[in-house]
Amino acid sequence: MNCQYCQGDCVKNGRQSNGQQRFRCKTCCKSQQATYHYKACQKPIRDLFLKCLKAGNSLRGITFITGISVNTQIRWIRKLGKVLKPPSAIRLYDEYELDELCTYVGNKNRRRWVISAISRSTGKVVAIKTGTRTAQSLKVVVDKLLCLSPIAIHTDRLIAYRSLIPPEIHKIKAHGINKIERYHLNLRTHIKRLNRRTICFAKRIDMLNHLVRLHAWN
Numbered sequence: 001m002n003c004q005y006c007q008g009d010c011v012k013n014g015r016q017s018n019g020q021q022r023f024r025c026k027t028c029c030k031s032q033q034a035t036y037h038y039k040a041c042q043k044p045i046r047d048l049f050l051k052c053l054k055a056g057n058s059l060r061g062i063t064f065i066t067g068i069s070v071n072t073q074i075r076w077i078r079k080l081g082k083v084l085k086p087p088s089a090i091r092l093y094d095e096y097e098l099d100e101l102c103t104y105v106g107n108k109n110r111r112r113w114v115i116s117a118i119s120r121s122t123g124k125v126v127a128i129k130t131g132t133r134t135a136q137s138l139k140v141v142v143d144k145l146l147c148l149s150p151i152a153i154h155t156d157r158l159i160a161y162r163s164l165i166p167p168e169i170h171k172i173k174a175h176g177i178n179k180i181e182r183y184h185l186n187l188r189t190h191i192k193r194l195n196r197r198t199i200c201f202a203k204r205i206d207m208l209n210h211l212v213r214l215h216a217w218n
């Protein structure tokens with residue numbers, strides 16, 4: 001049997017609790033079965049789930065397409081989101097753009113923001129924070145940028161930035177944050193719960209956090 005993850009050779013490796021033959025890959029050491037009773041255990045279905053998630057589908061919409069329950073999807077998103085990290089090969093002495101994207105969590109009285117920073121030269125997202133738009137939240141992202149020795153940080157005219165970013169590298173020119181605004185528009189298109197003028201929004205802040213990170217770094 002060939003491995004479903006790396007196509008390597010598999011050998012028999014005991015049995016599952018229900019008596020099914022279990023296999024183990026000689027290359028990547030992952031345990032697996034030749035056939036699965038549950039749809040959600042099949043790798044092609046899991047790959048389809050990720051594609052659907054990034055194509056602006058809601059979790060209930062994905063249930064219609066793949067047949068996987070909403071609870072299973074939530075479990076996968078949490079599991080994937082926890083291990084995601086920003087790209088390790090980040091350039092030093094770069095220019096960065098920083099902006100906030102408004103959404104709701106739980107109900108329309110609870111406004112929350114996705115604060116993200118993007119590199120001007122590579123277009124990669126280097127830092128993400130979800131939460132309220134306070135100096136404390138902004139500081140988390142700004143501190144990550146300051147560690148990269150930036151030559152300029154472009155932001156909007158939000159007053160809180162003035163106390164956080166050193167004035168010699170802080171730029172607030174017109175059209176200075178076009179790149180990040182375009183990226184936030186992509187987020188609004190690709191993540192169902194960030195669509196504007198709908199009644200669809202995240203129920204919990206951690207799910208919003210995981211989804212934004214999945215979109216940027218997976």
Ligand SMILES: [Zn+2]
Pocket residue numbers: 003004005006007008025026027028029030
């Ligand atoms: Zn393998």
